[in-house]
Amino acid sequence: MACQLDGASTSGNPLDLRVEFVETDAGAGIAVIEDDRSPKEQISVLPSLLPIGIPPVLKSIQDEIREEFFNHPEELEVHQARHTQRVFPRETDLASLFAIGTSQSQTSIQVKRNMTTGEMLGFYEEETDTGGTLTAKNSCSLFRTPGPPSQSIRGTTTNFPFWPGGMDEANVDELLKASADTIIDFKTGLKSCPPGLDHGIDYSKFKSPQASGVFNLADILDETNFENIFQSEENPSSPDSLQAQEDGSQDDISIEQTKVLDNLLPEEKQQTDNTKDTNASEQKRTQRSPLEEVWAEKVDISSDVVDFHKKIPKMAHEWPFELDTFQKQAVLKLENHECVFVAAHTSAGKTVVAEYAIALSAKHMTRVVYTSPIKALSNQKFRDFKQTFGDVGLITGDVQIHPEAFCLIMTTEILRSMLYNGSDVIRDLEWVIFDEVHYINDMERGVVWEEVLIMLPEHCNVILLSATVPNTLEFANWIGKTKRKKIYVISTLKRPVPLEHYLYTGNSTKTSDELFMLVDSQRRFLTTGYKKAVAAKDERSTKHSKSFGARNQRGGNMAADKNIWLSLINRLRKKDQLPVVAFTFSRRRCDENAARLESLDLTSSAEKSEVHIFFNRCAQRLKGTDRKLPQVLQMASLLEKGVGVHHSGILPILKEVVEMLFAKGLVKLLFATETFAMGVNMPARTVVFDSIRKHDGTTMRNLLPGEYIQMAGRAGRRGLDSTGTVIVLCKGDVPESSELNQMMLGRPTKLESQFRLTYSMILNLLRVEQLRVEEVMKRSFSEFHARKDSKTQEERMRKLQEQIDEKFDITELLARSDYERYLDNCEELLHLRAHVQEETLFSNAGMKMLQAGRVMVLDCAPYQQHVAVLLKINSKKTEKTLTVLVMTQEADVSDDVTTSKWLPASLLRKTLFRPERKASQVVTEVSPKHVSYITDRSFKIPADKIIADHERRKIPRFSLDPPDQSTVIATQELLRLVESNPDGLNQVDLLSDLGLNQIELVEEVMRMRSLEDSIATAFTCVNLPRFDSQVDEVEAYLKLKKEFNNIKYLLSEASLHLLPEYQQRVEVLKELRYVDTGGAVQLKGRVACEISSHEIVLTELVFENVFATLDPVEIVALLSCVVFQQKVDLDEVNFTPRLKEGMHRIIEVATMVGATQWQLGIRQPVEDFVATLKFGLVEVVYEWAKGTTFKDITNLTSVQEGMIVRTIQRLNETCHDVRNAARVIGDPSLHAKMEKCSELIKRDIVFAASLYTH
Template identity: 45%
Template sequence: MSTSGQIGVDNLQESVKSWITNLDSLEIYNLDRLLNKVSEIPLQNINLNNLFEFESSKPISELIVRRDPTSGQILDFYEDFRDFTEKEDTIPCLFDENQLDLKDLLYQIPSIGDGIDFSQKTSKVLKSKETFPESSTMVDLSKALFHQTITEESLLDISSQSYLDESYVNQSFLQKVSRASSGSSSPLVEDLISKRKNKKYAIMSDLKLAKSFDEIKSKLAHQWPFELDIFQKQAVYLMENSENVFVAAHTSAGKTVVAEYAIALSFKHKTKVIYTSPIKALSNQKFREFKAIFDDVGLITGDIQIAPEASCLIMTTEILRSMLYRRSETLHDLEWVIFDEVHYMNDAHRGVVWEEVLILLPDHINIVMLSATIPNHMEFAEWVGKIKQRHIYVMSTKKRPVPLEHYLYTGNSSKTSNEFYLLIDSSENFLSKKSYFKAVDVKNERTKSSAGKFGPKGTKQNVSTAQEKNIWLSLIDSLNKKQLLPVVIFTFSRKRCDDNIFLLSNLDLNTAAEKSKIHLFIKNSLSALSEEDRNIPQITHLSESLARGIGVHHSGILPIMKEIIELLFQTSLIKVLFATETFAMGINMPARTVIFDSIRKHDGTKYRGLQASEYIQMAGRAGRRGLDATGTVIVLCKNEIPDIKDLQDIMKGKPSQLESKFRITYSMILSLLRKKDMRIQDFMRRSFSEHKMTDTAESPAVYEAANIYLNEKLEYFRQKCHNESSIETCAYCNEAKMNHYYQLCAEYSQTHKEFFDKLHAKGLIFKTLVQGRVVFVRSMHKSEKKIVYKLAPVILVEAFSRDVNSALALSLDEVGVLKSGDDDLWEEDDSITNKMTSFYDKTNPQYEHLIEKLKSFKTNEIQIPLVLKSLETFKNIKNATLIKIKYADIQLISSKLVVKNSQFNFDFSFISLLDQFNEFNFMQRNIKFVQELNKELSKSTSFVNLASELFRFTESYTATCLKSENDSLLSTNLIIDFTKDLKIQDIQFVEVFDNYKRTVNNLNNFNCLDCPKFSEHFDQILVENSIQDRINYVVDVISGNSLLLVSEYRYRIEVLKKLRLIDERNFVLLKGKVALEISMAELLITELIIENVFSQMQPCEIVSLLSAIVYQQKSSQDDENYLKTSFNNAALDQGRDKMYEIAVQLNKVQAECQLQVGNEDDYVEQLNFGLVPVVYEWSRGVSFSKIKTLTDTQEGIIVKTIQRLDELCNNLKNAAKIIGDTVLESKIEQCSVLIRRDIVFAASLYVKNQ
């Protein structure tokens, strides 16, 4: 720097003034020197055009159009600003092209032959011969959407307006709108419905594929040293062709082979594969297993990452969900995703994660799903295939590699140690009950209890400690002699597992050599721990027990000790293992025998019997493939023998169906609102729960087109009626009255359903719906495309019951009854309508054939005497009809019982026979033939007599109604009054019945019924409202109002707005971005951060307070005590009070927004301050053995809580970055450092040295 530019300390002001006033003295203005330096630079070839090429920066905002979801009309514009706090999350080629919604574009212009193929990267013109057939690309809705009173000529032709791809045509919707027509619908619509019905995504794998496997066997990406089973060959062949597969098979059936081949294929193709498991422990186990086979394998869990860039990554489903929401770079070049233990989707807490992942996963990624046997595997596969628009090939096998034998054991000492009673043999045959009752007799005789008092009535086992010890010692000794060890004993209580270990403290099952191996293995496994940690009481106690060949496995055991037990068990060094049911899920660790300590358990809410799926999963651990011919399963009967029905249900019952656990969460809403890739309504629509309830199309395109079309037709129809109809000038029924009448009819339908549902629930309905009872159904008559509804009496020929939903009835008219469906339209069903009186012209050639057919029947085979006493009688009953009515068809129940205690025995083949012939004109001479025929028939109750009774009843009730002031049947004594006749006093029932009577009476109080053109006018209103109803239905589908969880979604949106996580336009605000970084109790922790609750706290205080959110295990101490007593730390006391206050406020906000919260969102219920003192001392450096003395919580639970705390700290650290709070970020970082030490974060043995 020049002298003039030198800054002196003493004359700073003078120097600054000199700079400002003498700029020429600066070197930068010395042009001669500058030009000399430039001249020294060698000249280069310079292209000035390059100056015009520059990479423009991404705009800070974009203009977004907001449209009406139903009409498409532009409502307003808003500016969406780019979020600079996020990482760039646009990953090319990760998500499919259908994100651009190209499916809704036209492939060809109407009436022009050429089109554009959007499937190519570079669009090309299609030749005319390549254009799609018109029948497969257009939907003619004109005939399907309207009532027959509208002539086809009056409808506008939309053939050139609606180009919809066949895959978007929704079957249930087309069926719904086509039922609006009482006549035949468009052949094109029927064709599309048929195609939609036949379009299945789930395909059961063909056995021929196993034969095709031999053709590619030599070219496989991976080879096995054994012959593959059939289902394995099928899966491998399909995966070679890049198909999705779903394998449902028993434990140890060999499903892992399928996963291995997906990994091998990805290695061959130089792509990536992800294996997901439901829990972290299983991920660790699978990492060790796959690492022994393949080289490039990585592991990502909440607390550890090993080779995250590997081609094969093992992770939990939650980790994969997070990656999908964040569009992680890890997902680049992903070809396969393997979902193991898919049946775990039934888990109430984690099941939703599986659905989220399957919905978010890009369609081009291949899927392998592995599951235990489930009864609805095809339904589940159909759902996955549907949301992915790809076939899912299903392989299911019920064959066990090692068959099982199931026993009852009643012994209690060495003398009775051979009391094994076989219930189910290896062929899965439930043996005779003799074996079961023999066990009951032996048990009853020994316990001196009265016969027949077996079967669990509670959960208490009235067995003393000494008796319990004798049972286990004698049973294990017997199994050892029979060479049935090792054994897994499933005990549904951690405490009982530990107690049983103590009872067997003197039992030794291992040799000296085995003891030496165990001691050496434990020593090596614990070598990385400090001496103090190696001497933790649980470790020393378990080490001694393991040396004797006895182990225990449950969540209260330290993770490193659980892994030691698992690895020792795999080598058969543990002979007896007491375990909770979590041991049944995970890596293949079979035993020779499985024992059930009980077949009842507490599920967190109540004591209940085991479900068949739970029993099957645990029993599947019995039998070692390649070692045992059969596996042995024993149900221990300590005190009482379970009821035989309960045993049959769990041993031979069907496994639980895979049910959707989908629910809306705040995190899900915020993630989808931020990314804007998919509306939350579309996300819900793709869930498994919606699939089970509806068959909604994936794209709303067909509904949007139908909505526009329906609105046009409604307007056209109204204009047409205005020009032609006289309803507006009618003195009886103007349009307002008729619309009111229509609404009352709709209200009647609802109250009728509620009333009859109530009757059905109380079982009262079946006391009245007996043979001979007259009931009223609504009949439909069609004439010149007009429909007239009326009530028609029929006589029940068959009785209804709880198990019978339909019955035959006799009617005097051709009654059209309502088919099962959603629409309130009554249609004739000729297939179930059979003539009871048929007369044929003798001159017709078919007459002789009929005579021969009739005479071929024996007299006792024809039980329908067609006794005709006179021609006058025939005129009254000539239209007598036998119809099939359903429970829902009945509108009223009369007090008339025509024939009591009659047996209506008739031969259905005779009815069928008469139905085969055409009906001819009535001829009087045929009466004689029928009369002669009747002489040969048995003299049972005459249907003609029944028809005559019905005719007389019809005349009677008509006359009675005419005399009644309001023409209501309910006001006469012809209809049963359930509250009086059956003397029902139930208040709720009386209210429902009164409401039902009110709606019926309201219908009869309209003078519009006196209108001579009532049928015509009502028909107009019926059609208009029918179209409007369909418009409402379509709008609901488009807007998402028809979804199961739409109300909850709206409530949660209101909560987020009230808490200012999103604004009024559903844009994610800063608080919302903070919440997105949190994986648990996101609203509570976000409020704690925003309100600076942690600002004055030390790291050890912060992390201990956070344990109240993470700790899920209830201790024996009352949690309310921690709200009343002091922690002897002012910061902790204040933090606890503030956390509790915020939790109460959050619950209040949710209640104000009408949200019914469960345990997941009840923030007060989630708080548990039981481990705050423990974590506080741990973060201050106190040893694990000492902090254990502060609580009765088991060691494994403490470790799991602190590990989860570390994951939560990582979340908070990211949240602190979002708001720019570097002080909080530093404190949270220090929290992790303080707790990440010693045995709590000891490396997993499955990943050690990997």
């Protein structure tokens, strides 16, 4: 394309040059060229290099050049003004006064393609939300102006988050309507009384005029939608129209509209065609699937993907091995840009799915985030992915490496922070990979996964990697419903390396062969193996007791433990079953076990040399004094012998050394806690359990199946071992067979919601007016079960509303009578009667009265007010029932006329059923709640004979036999009682005769009597002429309304189980002035948003100026209370006077916050709230900030080195949070102090760089 600026080329003026603008580089740019040819020689139109020409634009290039050149003279070069200055004669143009100036483009150019072939068909303009007014401070739109580069990675708390996917965007007016929780039905729900007035006009009595035979054709045409008809003619093969035909959407043209058009046809044709079409349409409607939302689909992996390489001829990433079926299926879904949930056994190869997503992101030039539950796993994955993909970044609390990379590794907490803070990284995200998703069951941190999944924008696809869990479909359904995306669930059928489970009862070299298989590779529990283990243990215990008597419980156990480990490791070594991971559920026992085996040497001289060189090279990162730490020296000695220790008390750099040496096969025996089972693939040949019992923070218990499977899954190296070996040590008695069976073969723990409300979450959402906390709560996994059938419930509500609308006459009747109150009283009375009967009949006094022959009155269909005699009491697992003989009449069951149970006579039990035809009987079972009352009458009957006769006549060949004489006599006796007592029999008094003395039951009996009195005298509706015939219809109507209101409540926010707690927490925030009465976040609330833990207490400390009089070393020491989690006796901590004063001040503030919570309904005792602040490391951090060496501070406490390092690292993040809080409130002094705090603690071994990142 070319365009030119006209002018006189002979003037020599640069403005008069004749130039042309020519498209270059396949449409990528525009070039300006001079044109000295005559107009005849000029090219009128240059051919476009784009296949279908230049896309449309809002303004021509000429207009843009003129606007930029003439309207902004201040941008011209000052020293060249003489070349550009020019005077133009003024021309009067009154029409220009009416012109509207151009504004920023509100459209974007989009490409129209053939969705089948991908061929480009053309361009079209599309409206966008872009504009200079949309920024991160006022909009959740992806089209808002990007923020400054300094905030592009982590964002800032003043930014709005991007709009969560799956959540309908709403403007402020809609939010206000939603907060009122009103649903307006414009057909039947219009108000007749203005707000504030007592009376209005009821328009329902003004009936619409009857339709005449004259109709307006324009009205009919207005109601008919011809858009789809024309669309089908123009593009009959379009995907939309084809989909509409497949879905039966052509039938969605209203039947009512069809009927209107059919009215134009002759009557005979109308009757035949209309009936045929309507029936066909109705049949299609009934055949449609119900309104069931299924967002998860299980992918079949039982057979291989035969055409895999045809579907993906050129993969984004290749591996040197053939992919498993589940991996191929996952790759296919990723290529289709679909979300997957991969639940696979340990070491099955879930990482392949993550790697392919990363490769796809690189191919598409988008970004991908890999999240993990722990920082250590993030570091490991950073190293692995960096070796594979190169351009990989790492973001953790204290480290930020290459954050501009396309692939970012981070913890889930960091991603949550980025989402709330509106990080611009989120714009470019194509995939978010969640590893170890089963960690969502963690009570403390599981909520983070739910928050992130809810807050992710729509354009972000998710990949979930998890160990095998039983409810993958349920969890995937929740994610799909929340994000409104289909989730494909891919699960492995079996482990790649099967496991064999053993019990080990040996304790010496002689007994080292006492290894008994309990579960084989086919997952069969072997009872014979269990019995052999029990027998071996019993035999040795008997011999020992005879020879030595009772064993020394303390010293003997320690020596025995050493012998057990030595015998087992030597056996495994001989059988070539090393390396082995020994899981021990105590940090102290891990250290003790390793120390006891100092005589054990599992490495060759060459391996010792390799370990020594590697360890020294890693130790070079440490300061000279840090290299001499006892833990460092001890670990170096152990590792050279092939023994390692791995738990949270070990220094991070030493844990990484152990992991790397284990991965190289140089650590033969590793004592570890269960955290080693999470994360990077480090399988062993054998796994040993020191015990199957652990302390979960509350009590000692056996391992859960999921915990056992996760750890046992480390056994078996794919490609090296045919089976993995799992051994359970039997140091004491052999565990129960049922316990072992449940632990080894039981179902893993289900994924369960740990969603809870935090002040940080509430404040982060309240600061964005468009987002509502209730919407986030509604989308949590904990609410999924109550709302998963919401579409079905909404459809049921619609049908109920239609039924209610049809009963307009009953609505009027209820408005002018006391029917509703009457039936409410009746329903309450029946409920109380049923409950009291169930509680009293089988009490001690009730059982004495319930003997065979006791006469009672029933109140259940079809035996309303029928007398019966008790034959026997049946005791079942769920409840007790009564076998009774009921007096009826012949053909009673087929009678259609029944007495309403809502009549006062029935409710007050004034009359008894009296047969109008020949008396008959039925032997049946009834529930205690169906007994109206027990009478004071009884007579002797042969109950067994009556029951036997009844059972005999149930046999087909005896069904026509007459009843036995005993049955006839009992029936006649009941008839005699009814005829002699037409007004009812005397009933047993529950209070006096049964001696009822439970307060709750006595109150219920008194309430029953009060209700009976009111039903007898207090209601006028019972006197209405048609009461007997109307009461059942009115009750059915009220039942419909009750069901409608119940469904409406369940679908409303009022039914959220966390709503009361949310309201209480908001009241706390209002009381402490974090939000105003309208819910707007105030200054204190904005400060709290900057803080990640104990946000309320720290914010109060900042506003109370508690840190103003303290030095940085004192501030950082006291702040350790919010990150340290271990219990330490404070008597062992030496506080300076100023530290002690500061501690008391912090406790005062925490007590004030806790008391406010308690007063406003949050049921957490003040003492428990204050106890969450732990001051056990104040002295240690104080000395560290003063410059004391790490070796010296370890002598000040019993807390292990690894816990000290972890606390100080987290403390650095808290210092950054308080520093940001100081910036928000404009306190430069506090800001400088917190900077200094961070500098004081950020040194030496505590902040030594990870081996995985360098």
